[in-house]
Amino acid sequence: AQSVTQLGSHVSVSEGALVLLRCNYSSSVPPYLFWYVQYPNQGLQLLLKYTTGATLVKGINGFEAEFKKSETSFHLTKPSAHMSDAAEYFCAVSELGSARQLTFGSGTQLTVLP
Amino acid sequence: DVKVTQSSRYLVKRTGEKVFLECVQDMDHENMFWYRQDPGLGLRLIYFSYDVKMKEKGDIPEGYSVSREKKERFSLILESASTNQTSMYLCASSATGTQFEAFFGQGTRLTVV
Numbered sequence: 290a291q292s293v294t295q296l297g298s299h300v301s302v303s304e305g306a307l308v309l310l311r312c313n314y315s316s317s318v319p320p321y322l323f324w325y326v327q328y329p330n331q332g333l334q335l336l337l338k339y340t341t342g343a344t345l346v347k348g349i350n351g352f353e354a355e356f357k358k359s360e361t362s363f364h365l366t367k368p369s370a371h372m373s374d375a376a377e378y379f380c381a382v383s384e385l386g387s388a389r390q391l392t393f394g395s396g397t398q399l400t401v402l403p
Numbered sequence: 404d405v406k407v408t409q410s411s412r413y414l415v416k417r418t419g420e421k422v423f424l425e426c427v428q429d430m431d432h433e434n435m436f437w438y439r440q441d442p443g444l445g446l447r448l449i450y451f452s453y454d455v456k457m458k459e460k461g462d463i464p465e466g467y468s469v470s471r472e473k474k475e476r477f478s479l480i481l482e483s484a485s486t487n488q489t490s491m492y493l494c495a496s497s498a499t500g501t502q503f504e505a506f507f508g509q510g511t512r513l514t515v516v
Contacts (some may be wrong), residue, residue, distance in 0.1 A: 295419075298443065323504065332407070332493060332507035379445060390436060390461065391505055395445040 291316045291382045295394035296390075303402045305344035308367040310397045315361065322363040323381040323391065324354055333379060333384045339363065350374070406430070409494050409508040416515050422481040424511050425493030429516045432506075433499045436479035437461075437469065440491040440510070452477055453499070 296311040314320055321340050325333040337348025344356040350373075363380060367400045377398050381391040409471075410425035428435065435454050438446040448461030450469040458469050466488060470478045481488055491512050495505040 295445075307487050311497050325507075330412075330510070330512075332509045333495075333505075334507070335504060338504060390434075392448075393438075393446040395443060 291320065291392045292336065293380050293382050293392055295378075295380050295393035295397050297397055298395065299398045299400065301402055302320050302370045303399040304372055305369050308365070308370045308399065310365040310378050310380075310399065312354075312363045312365065312394060313361055314363060314380070314382045314383055316382055318384050321383045322354075322356060323383075324348065324352070324363075324365050325379045325381060325393075326378045327379065327396075329376075334380075336365070370399075370401045372401050372403065375399055379400075407494055407496055407506050407508040409492075409511050411511050412509060414511060414513045416458075416481075416484050416513065418485060418515055420481075420484050420515075422484050422513070422515075424479040424492055424494075424513070426477045426479070426496075426508055427475050428477075428496040428506070429475065430496060430498070430506065431474065432496035433474075434497045435471065436495040436505065437467075437477065437479045437496075438493045438495065439463065440493055447492065448477065484513075486515050489513060489515045 292315040294313045323338045324336040337346045339346045339356045347353045352367045380394040383391045405497050407428045436451040437449040452458045452471040468480045494508040497505045
């Protein structure tokens with residue numbers, strides 16, 4: 290069975306600082322990995338995804354994530370935080386051959402300080 | 404542009420009422436999902452459907468049922484609403500063969516009083 294752990298339910302960074310949101314997954318087969326962002330009172334929007342191929346994935350709004358199989362991790366980073374990045378971020382996993390749903394982590398609330 | 408539309412953004416219902424949450428997608432997706440979102444728990448899958456009239460239980464189906472009579476529409480039903488069903492409900496859809504990338508609606512914040 291697949292599962293996702295997001296370390297840190299709340300992360301605060303200063304504007305212009307590095308953003309690092311951590312995600313570790315458990316999967317018995319090669320996973321597909323996703324990061325979604327949720328702004329207040331909104332649905333979820335896809336930031337980026339890893340399926341196959343290049344392990345460093347670039348997404349929207351300057352975010353990127355690196356799939357590290359040996360560490361079962363898919364951490365999300367952004368070199369320089371902007372105030373508009375304040376939101377909740379969810380890591381998710383699905384498995385080739387499984388039922389067609391995503392399994393989500395518990396989310397990380399990102400606060401950007403001026 | 405991809406669109407998943409949930410019929411209500413906010414709902415207030417009384418305990419014991421039958422509640423219908425409607426979701427429509429315009430992308431001809433095979434798969435549709437209902438999630439519940441609670442603080443600190445992330446998104447938990449209630450039910451999903453991979454075809455018309457087909458449904459599968461997710462992780463927390465108790466107290467809920469679903470209906471999918473048409474490909475574009477997936478309804479979540481609370482047979483007898485209870486206060487512990489107060490939550491944000493998110494509908495999503497995906498196409499088979501696209502690594503299960505899901506597209507989400509705006510959410511329905513349901514309060515049961």
